[in-house]
Amino acid sequence: MISLQHATKLYGTVIGVNDLTVELDPGAHGLLGPNGAGKTTLLGLVTGQLRPTMGRVTIFGEEPFGNPRVLARIGYCPAADLLERRASPREWVTYLVRLSGRAFHAASRAAATAIERVGLGAVADRPLATLSKGMRQRTKLAGAIAHDPDLLVLDEPFIGLDPVARHDLVTLVRGWATSRSLLVASHLLHEIEALDAGLAVILGGRLVASGGVEEIHALVDCLPAEIRLEADRPRRLAEIACASGLADGLRFEGAAGLTIGTHDPQALTAALAAAAAVEGIAITSLIAGDRSLEGIFDRLVQLHRGIGSGGGLRPAAPAGVAAEAGR
Amino acid sequence: MNAGHGILAVASFQLRRLLTPQRVILAALGAAFPAAVMLAVRRIAGHLDRDFAVVLLYALLPEALCLLGLLVTMCPVVADELERNTWQHVAVRPWGRWSLLLGTFLAAVSWTATVALFALGLTLVAAGLPGSGRLAAVFAALILVSCIGRAALFALPAVIMPKRAIVASVAVALVVEYLAGFLPAVVNQLTVSLRLRSLLVRWMGWERALPTELALLVDTQPAWVQIMAVVALATVMLVAAGVILARRQFPPAEGS
Numbered sequence: 330m331i332s333l334q335h336a337t338k339l340y341g342t343v344i345g346v347n348d349l350t351v352e353l354d355p356g357a358h359g360l361l362g363p364n365g366a367g368k369t370t371l372l373g374l375v376t377g378q379l380r381p382t383m384g385r386v387t388i389f390g391e392e393p394f395g396n397p398r399v400l401a402r403i404g405y406c407p408a409a410d411l412l413e414r415r416a417s418p419r420e421w422v423t424y425l426v427r428l429s430g431r432a433f434h435a436a437s438r439a440a441a442t443a444i445e446r447v448g449l450g451a452v453a454d455r456p457l458a459t460l461s462k463g464m465r466q467r468t469k470l471a472g473a474i475a476h477d478p479d480l481l482v483l484d485e486p487f488i489g490l491d492p493v494a495r496h497d498l499v500t501l502v503r504g505w506a507t508s509r510s511l512l513v514a515s516h517l518l519h520e521i522e523a524l525d526a527g528l529a530v531i532l533g534g535r536l537v538a539s540g541g542v543e544e545i546h547a548l549v550d551c552l553p554a555e556i557r558l559e560a561d562r563p564r565r566l567a568e569i570a571c572a573s574g575l576a577d578g579l580r581f582e583g584a585a586g587l588t589i590g591t592h593d594p595q596a597l598t599a600a601l602a603a604a605a606a607v608e609g610i611a612i613t614s615l616i617a618g619d620r621s622l623e624g625i626f627d628r629l630v631q632l633h634r635g636i637g638s639g640g641g642l643r644p645a646a647p648a649g650v651a652a653e654a655g656r
Numbered sequence: 657m658n659a660g661h662g663i664l665a666v667a668s669f670q671l672r673r674l675l676t677p678q679r680v681i682l683a684a685l686g687a688a689f690p691a692a693v694m695l696a697v698r699r700i701a702g703h704l705d706r707d708f709a710v711v712l713l714y715a716l717l718p719e720a721l722c723l724l725g726l727l728v729t730m731c732p733v734v735a736d737e738l739e740r741n742t743w744q745h746v747a748v749r750p751w752g753r754w755s756l757l758l759g760t761f762l763a764a765v766s767w768t769a770t771v772a773l774f775a776l777g778l779t780l781v782a783a784g785l786p787g788s789g790r791l792a793a794v795f796a797a798l799i800l801v802s803c804i805g806r807a808a809l810f811a812l813p814a815v816i817m818p819k820r821a822i823v824a825s826v827a828v829a830l831v832v833e834y835l836a837g838f839l840p841a842v843v844n845q846l847t848v849s850l851r852l853r854s855l856l857v858r859w860m861g862w863e864r865a866l867p868t869e870l871a872l873l874v875d876t877q878p879a880w881v882q883i884m885a886v887v888a889l890a891t892v893m894l895v896a897a898g899v900i901l902a903r904r905q906f907p908p909a910e911g912s
Binding site: 340345370372373376377380395397407409410411412415416424427428429430472 | 739
């Protein structure tokens with residue numbers, strides 16, 4: 330369905346997408362990456378707003394740029410907030426459906442259905458300027474689905490939504506993905522996880538890993554974490570950590586500092602706390618290691634570049650993850 | 657799938673965008689300005705010469721007012737979409753870019769021509785000239801031809817340099833319409849201003865009375881040739897602008 334073959338997009342000397350090759354079958358797919366990773370550029374290529382500087386992009390077997398046949402089958406919800414203020418959601422969505430080539434009455438009906446579907450029926454005729462950001466976000470989503478596309482492309486669709494609205498939209502989008510295809514870009518793993526979508530992780534314009542959510546989780550679980558602590562007897566704590574079998578590496582910092590690399594930070598923290606209580610060791614500071622998404626991305630980049638070790642540790646990529654590591 | 661629906665959708669949507677109280681007040685002031693000038697001239701001169709009044713009417717309406725109106729309605733065709741974050745919504749629609757261009761062209765011509773026709777009515781009343789009915793018909797046609805030709809002309813800078821569209825359009829108007837258009841050379845055949853002047857001279861029956869040096873600045877071919885020339889120019893410029901817009905790429909705006 331979506332095929333990128335060595336696709337590269339340059340903005341002058343700035344790289345948006347870098348030699349990206351990926352094949353996505355019909356179904357739900359998530360595109361995960363931090364801000365500035367190249368997700369929006371990739372979606373721009375997929376939705377025919379941009380043409381690759383090098384390589385090839387095909388959607389439904391055809392190049393999307395300037396191709397009305399392909400564009401008619403794509404619904405796109407951009408990340409940027411809608412600054413069209415005077416129009417109401419009904420007018421805006423009707424306008425977009427008419428732009429897809431439908432007559433006014435057919436477009437009005439399709440818009441009304443989409444607006445009800447995203448739960449905006451009560452405010453359908455209020456100016457967009459008077460709506461919350463979450464409601465404008467739903468308006469954008471209604472505009473993307475109203476013409477009944479085969480592929481729905483969403484860029485950070487849950488920005489600005491309260492938890493209830495987020496849940497409603499996740500349910501809606503997940504329902505959509507049961508019968509048609511979906512590509513969602515987000516910098517939040519749990520958002521894509523909630524959609525039961527396959528994952529492609531992008532960073533610096535490159536695909537660094539792809540696979541199922543469980544496979545990415547397994548990869549994350551293998552990542553090393555560091556625990557930094559300060560105590561009055563750091564050498565004793567180091568002995569306890571080594572004895573527990575949970576420590577993968579140690580580094581002393583000054584008289585009181587100790588950094589321990591581990592594959593199971595929770596268990597190690599519990600073990601150290603228990604031992605400190607029994608032996609009367611005063612721990613004055615304990616900072617858990619970085620297992621945040623940024624940390625995960627950093628690690629994936631290291632894997633991608635063939636740098637096996639991060640923080641003195643070397644987790645292996647789990648089997649099954651179609652990691653692009655080392656390519 | 658019908659591209660015509662998209663063009664009409666854009667035209668009606670753009671007209672709705674123009675119908676804000678501020679824009680309507682500005683348009684009303686613009687429409688009143690030529691009448692105010694005419695009244696002032698009439699009061700200062702005491703008696704208004706008909707030919708002078710016609711030339712003044714020509715300078716104020718199909719030239720000044722139409723140009724100004726089109727500058728604010730046609731030039732922001734792409735810039736407005738980029739500013740409102742609506743470009744991405746339009747660009748991913750089949751024929752969305754062409755619909756945006758042609759729909760905005762329709763809206764710009766409709767809006768500007770309506771304002772100019774309203775101004776024409778006010779100005780003719782202010783001038784108090786005999787035979788105003790015929791003058792109204794002549795100037796209504798000139799206004800329409802001016803709007804069509806100039807809106808297409810401004811479409812090009814609007815798609816080539818959207819963020820500097822108004823500045824570029826003013827430069828194009830000065831260089832193409834008021835420099836090349838007044839050169840007694842083949843190049844002036846490609847300007848709307850030559851066609852408008854020629855139509856004015858022909859419809860006012862001034863061909864024989866025109867001094868030799870001014871006769872060089874008009875084309876003596878029939879009115880239908882002048883109109884077809886403007887239609888052809890407008891078509892070429894719109895197609896060129898459409899092809900450019902269809903190939904333009906703007907880096908997508910990131911989410912906030």
